[in-house]
Every structure is written in C-alpha cells, then in structure tokens.
Amino acid sequence: MERKGASGQNGAGRLSRTSVLKAALELVDEHGVEALSMRRLGQAIGRDPMSIYRYAANRQELLAGVAELVLDEVETFPDDTHWQAQLRRMAHELRRVCLLHPNAVPLLVTGPLSTPLGLRPAGTLRPLEQVLGTLIRAGFVPADALHIYRAFYGFLYGHILNELQELIADPDENEALLRLGLQRLPLRDFPHLRSLAPELLEYDGSQELDEGLTILLAGLGHQLADNEARYT
Amino acid sequence: MERKGASGQNGAGRLSRTSVLKAALELVDEHGVEALSMRRLGQAIGRDPMSIYRYAANRQELLAGVAELVLDEVETFPDDTHWQAQLRRMAHELRRVCLLHPNAVPLLVTGPLSTPLGLRPAGTLRPLEQVLGTLIRAGFVPADALHIYRAFYGFLYGHILNELQELIADPDENEALLRLGLQRLPLRDFPHLRSLAPELLEYDGSQELDEGLTILLAGLGHQLADNEARYT
DNA sequence: GCTGTAGGTCTACAGTGTAGACAAGATTAT
DNA sequence: ATAATCTTGTCTACACTGTAGACCTACAGC
CATH class of the missing domain: 1.10.10.60 (Homeodomain-like)
Incomplete structure (x- = not known):
C-alpha cells in the first residue's frame, strides 16, 4: 500500500x-x-x-499569502513613457493578472489590501511608489499625486470587479438569460435599459477599461493644465 | 425554565x-x-x-438577501438638478449607506452584484435606469451613457472599498502603526511615499471621493463638449 | 554518543451547513 | 363539524470544517 x-x-x-x-x-x-x-x-x-x-499561521494567513502570490505576478515597467501611457499600461497589466485568477480577486479586495496603505508589505507598496514618481515627474504636486493614485486604483479595482461579474461561463446561455431578464422588465419603467439590450450583450472588458481610463485621464490632464497655468 | x-x-x-x-x-x-x-x-x-x-434556500441566498436589504437603504433623488450634481449626490448617498454597514460591503461587491447587469433584481436596476436617463438627458448618446455608468459605479465601489480599508477602529493606534510602518521602508527605495506621511495620516473619505469625482466629471464634461461640437 | 530543533503526523473537539422525518397550527374543502 | 392539505417550526443526524496539543522522526551541532 x-x-x-x-x-x-x-x-x-x-x-x-x-x-x-x-x-x-x-x-x-x-x-x-x-x-x-x-x-x-x-x-x-x-x-x-x-x-x-x-x-x-491559519487559514486567513494562508489566503493572504495566496493574494500576495497573485500580486507578485503583475509585471512592472520602466518609467520611460508619457505618464498617461504608463498608467494605461499598468492598468491593463493588473487587469490581465486578475483575469488569470478570477477566483482570487475577492482576496485582493478584502485581503491584504484590506490593510491601510502604510502598513502593507513592501512588495505591495512598490507600485504605489512608482505611480507617485510618475505623477510627480509629470508635474503634479505630491499631495495630489496621492489622491490621484487612490482614484486611479479605486477605479481600476472597481472596473475589474464589474468585469468579473459580467464574465459568465457559457456566453450562449448568457445571451439567452439576458434577453429573458430584460423582457421581464416593464417597458415603461425601464425604457433606456431595454433599448440598450444590444450593447449589454457585447461586453468588451479591455475596451471598457480603456474608455474609463480615457475619461479619467482626460480629467487629470485638465487638472494638470490648470495647475501649470496657475504656477507660471 | x-x-x-x-x-x-x-x-x-x-x-x-x-x-x-x-x-x-x-x-x-x-x-x-x-x-x-x-x-x-x-x-x-x-x-x-x-x-x-x-x-x-441556503446561506448564500441569505447573504444575498442581506445585501439587497442594504441596497434598499440607499435613497433615490428626483432628477431635477444638473447631471454632475446629481451624480455627486448619488455617489455620496451610496457611500453613506456603505459606511453604515461596512461589514456588509463585501457582500455587495461579490454577492448579488455578482450577477451580470441584465439579470439583477428589478430594485437594483432602478438606479441604473435613472443614471442612464440623467446622462442621456444631459446630451450623451445612450451607448456612451452605459459605459459611463459602468465607469462611474466602478470608480464608486472602488473608492468605497479603499475607504473601508483605511477605516480602523482606533485612530490613535492607527497613527502609531502608520508611523512605524513607514519608517520600516528604506528611504532610498520609497522617497515619495515617506515624504507623504502627513497626508497619509489625515484621510478624509468624503473629500477623497469628491476629488475623484471631480476628476471623473471633468473628463466627462470634456467628452460631452466634444460630442456636441461634432454634431452641431 | 547525546541533545535540540524543525518538519510532519495523529487524535480529538467544538463548530459548520443542511437533508430528511416529524409535529403542531392554520387554512381550506367537503 | 370533519377531513384534508398546507405552512411553519423542531429535531436528529451526517459529512465536513479549522485548529489545539501531543507525538514521532530525522537531521544539526557538539
């Protein structure tokens, strides 16, 4: 035996x-x-x-370890391009890794990321430091850079959570279910939603992320221009 | 007995x-x-x-019910102000409710919200319909309105998750811990982060949310202006 | 040889979600 | 009124969970 x-x-x-x-x-x-x-x-x-x-030490600690393992998979890039391109690149990279481990994403948003910023393991803080550097070099005041970092990653994690919900095993079944689900809604109460059925069916996470980033980066560009106008 | x-x-x-x-x-x-x-x-x-x-039916269903109960607490507003003010208001309202039930927030982001958009219970879809209406009335194309909705709520949930992490029971202990945590970081590897220690200490979630919204709404205003320029 | 330590195993306990049979009360049919 | 059915709550039982504590075994340094 x-x-x-x-x-x-x-x-x-x-x-x-x-x-x-x-x-x-x-x-x-x-x-x-x-x-x-x-x-x-x-x-x-x-x-x-x-x-x-x-x-x-225990199961929680184990899960935290798993989360760290996932985060270690995200690659870092040298800081050599325009700050907007850089942020885009980092966003897509995090998205890539999360899509590789969808089941582990809940651990990321309630696990070791559940520690306040200053207390996380050094490895987790490196991206933060890098983003801060990128933004400051781009012309933002350090304090603003911090807030931008938070808005950026907040949006990013939010998007990833959304996308994972949209992700269903069988896309055909998804389509059928969605049609049924939408028809259930009374037309007079949900006119816009029902008219958007086609758009609801074709969800492209990467493009969706890009469009969100465009909005956000446009807003940031605005803010940066204002700052520079004020200080020159 | x-x-x-x-x-x-x-x-x-x-x-x-x-x-x-x-x-x-x-x-x-x-x-x-x-x-x-x-x-x-x-x-x-x-x-x-x-x-x-x-x-x-089972524990999962029970938790989903709890999540719905929480979401029912968010109040809705008549659609009577500028679209940007409206979005701001709705964002702060959701934040308010989430801060009332911090322990339940994980259920919101991995619970019934874990159903694709079209399949959620009707009550959950009402805010979506309202935001769509607001945006379309403001001048956005319906398809854009959907993407904007996603970006908006993505950012919003992301911010809330971030803020909840920052929230610690004892603020004094928080401060001590944070100082210790920061000093542990080698200065040459984390210059920006360490210089931001004071800002890290005074975290104001409401203001943070507002600043993020400002960036996002600025981007959206940009996009709207472009659209109208193109079509007139 | 002896001793100490780190890694792996075993047993045991309190707690978990939930299936399935059952009991009592309410409601409806006759 | 009597009988039938349905609703609601209870009980027991089973397979499974995390983990404390004692053990055992192999190798380190002396």
Missing part, C-alpha cells in the same frame, strides 16, 4: 511556504475560495493537513 | 423573510460576515436554526 498520488504533485521533497501557497492558488483557481480547505490542500500536496500550519 | 431571551427579540410572533434578514444584517453589522452562522442567527431570532430555511 502506498500514499495517495492521484492529485497534484505527490509528497516528494520537502515543503516550502511558496510550494504550499502555489498549491493553494491552484485550488482556488480551479474551484474557488470556498473549496480551499485545509484538508483538501493537504491532499493536494500529499501531506497531512496539519503540516500546512508550519507555513501559515 | 424559559426560552433564552437575552439577545435580540425573543420568539414572539411569526417570522417573515424581512424579519429574518434584518436579524441577519444586525449580526453582520456587529460581528462581521463570518459570524453569521445559521445557529447563531437562530439564537438571535429565538427559533431553531432550521426555521431559517423556510425563508432562505
């Missing part, structure tokens, strides 16, 4: 924090956060569930 | 969906989502836990 070996890597070699977290992320990716139980994770790594506690 | 009567209303009168949901919301408000277990809720309403299942 042997240990089980069906799922994932068997109990070969020693464990490590990252190997445990990677297995956890895999589980979350495939079956959602709810499915990540200590016992299932133990089975996935071919070890006793209790062994996990050597690498994470 | 009697039934317990310490917590909440005792087992007087018949239950109803809303009474159950209200008790559930109270529990969430006071002790967080995790603390809302069927058994504890049963205790709070002075009934057997199983009775809850007559009013909610």
Whole structure:
C-alpha cells in the first residue's frame, strides 16, 4: 500500500511556504475560495493537513499569502513613457493578472489590501511608489499625486470587479438569460435599459477599461493644465 | 425554565423573510460576515436554526438577501438638478449607506452584484435606469451613457472599498502603526511615499471621493463638449 | 554518543451547513 | 363539524470544517 498520488504533485521533497501557497492558488483557481480547505490542500500536496500550519499561521494567513502570490505576478515597467501611457499600461497589466485568477480577486479586495496603505508589505507598496514618481515627474504636486493614485486604483479595482461579474461561463446561455431578464422588465419603467439590450450583450472588458481610463485621464490632464497655468 | 431571551427579540410572533434578514444584517453589522452562522442567527431570532430555511434556500441566498436589504437603504433623488450634481449626490448617498454597514460591503461587491447587469433584481436596476436617463438627458448618446455608468459605479465601489480599508477602529493606534510602518521602508527605495506621511495620516473619505469625482466629471464634461461640437 | 530543533503526523473537539422525518397550527374543502 | 392539505417550526443526524496539543522522526551541532 502506498500514499495517495492521484492529485497534484505527490509528497516528494520537502515543503516550502511558496510550494504550499502555489498549491493553494491552484485550488482556488480551479474551484474557488470556498473549496480551499485545509484538508483538501493537504491532499493536494500529499501531506497531512496539519503540516500546512508550519507555513501559515491559519487559514486567513494562508489566503493572504495566496493574494500576495497573485500580486507578485503583475509585471512592472520602466518609467520611460508619457505618464498617461504608463498608467494605461499598468492598468491593463493588473487587469490581465486578475483575469488569470478570477477566483482570487475577492482576496485582493478584502485581503491584504484590506490593510491601510502604510502598513502593507513592501512588495505591495512598490507600485504605489512608482505611480507617485510618475505623477510627480509629470508635474503634479505630491499631495495630489496621492489622491490621484487612490482614484486611479479605486477605479481600476472597481472596473475589474464589474468585469468579473459580467464574465459568465457559457456566453450562449448568457445571451439567452439576458434577453429573458430584460423582457421581464416593464417597458415603461425601464425604457433606456431595454433599448440598450444590444450593447449589454457585447461586453468588451479591455475596451471598457480603456474608455474609463480615457475619461479619467482626460480629467487629470485638465487638472494638470490648470495647475501649470496657475504656477507660471 | 424559559426560552433564552437575552439577545435580540425573543420568539414572539411569526417570522417573515424581512424579519429574518434584518436579524441577519444586525449580526453582520456587529460581528462581521463570518459570524453569521445559521445557529447563531437562530439564537438571535429565538427559533431553531432550521426555521431559517423556510425563508432562505441556503446561506448564500441569505447573504444575498442581506445585501439587497442594504441596497434598499440607499435613497433615490428626483432628477431635477444638473447631471454632475446629481451624480455627486448619488455617489455620496451610496457611500453613506456603505459606511453604515461596512461589514456588509463585501457582500455587495461579490454577492448579488455578482450577477451580470441584465439579470439583477428589478430594485437594483432602478438606479441604473435613472443614471442612464440623467446622462442621456444631459446630451450623451445612450451607448456612451452605459459605459459611463459602468465607469462611474466602478470608480464608486472602488473608492468605497479603499475607504473601508483605511477605516480602523482606533485612530490613535492607527497613527502609531502608520508611523512605524513607514519608517520600516528604506528611504532610498520609497522617497515619495515617506515624504507623504502627513497626508497619509489625515484621510478624509468624503473629500477623497469628491476629488475623484471631480476628476471623473471633468473628463466627462470634456467628452460631452466634444460630442456636441461634432454634431452641431 | 547525546541533545535540540524543525518538519510532519495523529487524535480529538467544538463548530459548520443542511437533508430528511416529524409535529403542531392554520387554512381550506367537503 | 370533519377531513384534508398546507405552512411553519423542531429535531436528529451526517459529512465536513479549522485548529489545539501531543507525538514521532530525522537531521544539526557538539
């Protein structure tokens, strides 16, 4: 008789924090956060569930680790282009990673991001510092840069959450459901909404993000021009 | 010997969906989502836990109901002011309600809002219809109005999530923690962030929201002016 | 050899969501 | 009034959860 070996890597070699977290992320990716139980994770790594506690204090800490693992996947870019292009690039990059791990996104918005700005792990703060640099170099006052950072990431996470909701497994079923859902609405109470049925059907997340960014960046450009006019 | 009567209303009168949901919301408000277990809720309403299942199919459905209950608290305004003022007003109203139920906010962003737009309960869609009307009346093309709605609420929920993270029980401890956290960062790697310590300390959510809205609305005003220039 | 420590395992406990059978009260049909 | 049905709340039971605490085993340094 042997240990089980069906799922994932068997109990070969020693464990490590990252190997445990990677297995956890895999589980979350495939079956959602709810499915990540200590016992299932133990089975996935071919070890006793209790062994996990050597690498994470408890389940919450484990989930926080998973979130950090996801955030580590977002790539950073050198600060060499126009600030607007730079922000666009960073936004799309974060979106890309989130779409790779949709089930883990709830952990990002209520997990380690649930710590106030100043207290997050250094790795998480690097993008913040970079955005601040970009904005200040573009001509914004540091204090404004901070507020802009918040507005920017607020919008970004908001968009990603929206897009993930729109994302449904079967697009055909989605279409049928949507038509049904819309017809249920009384025409006289929801005239605009019902007339927008076609637009509701073809949702393009990347384009939607871009359009939102355009609005936001236009507003920022405005603000920047005003500042410079005032100080010169 | 009697039934317990310490917590909440005792087992007087018949239950109803809303009474159950209200008790559930109270529990969430006071002790967080995790603390809302069927058994504890049963205790709070002075009934057997199983009775809850007559009013909610399962725990998820129960949480969705709680989320709807919260959303029902946001008031709506007649459509009588400038569209920008209207959007500002609605944003602050949603923020107000969310700050009243911070523990329930995660349910809003991953709960019934986790349904694609067209499939949400009619009550949830009313704000959408109203915003669409406001924007179209202001001069936007319907398709644009939809995208703007998305950008607007995306930003709004993003801001609220951010603000809730910033919200900590004890502000004094917050200040101490933040100072410590910042000093831990190497000055040469985080020059901007460390220089912003004072601004990080005084966080005013309402003002922050307003500044973000200003940026966004400025961008929108731009877009609107362009449209009208093109079509006249 | 001996000792200390880190990694992995085992058992056990209190708590979870919920299926399914049942009881009592209300409502309706006859 | 009697009988039938439906609604509401209760009870028991089951599979599953996170994790405390004792253990065991292998390797480190001396």
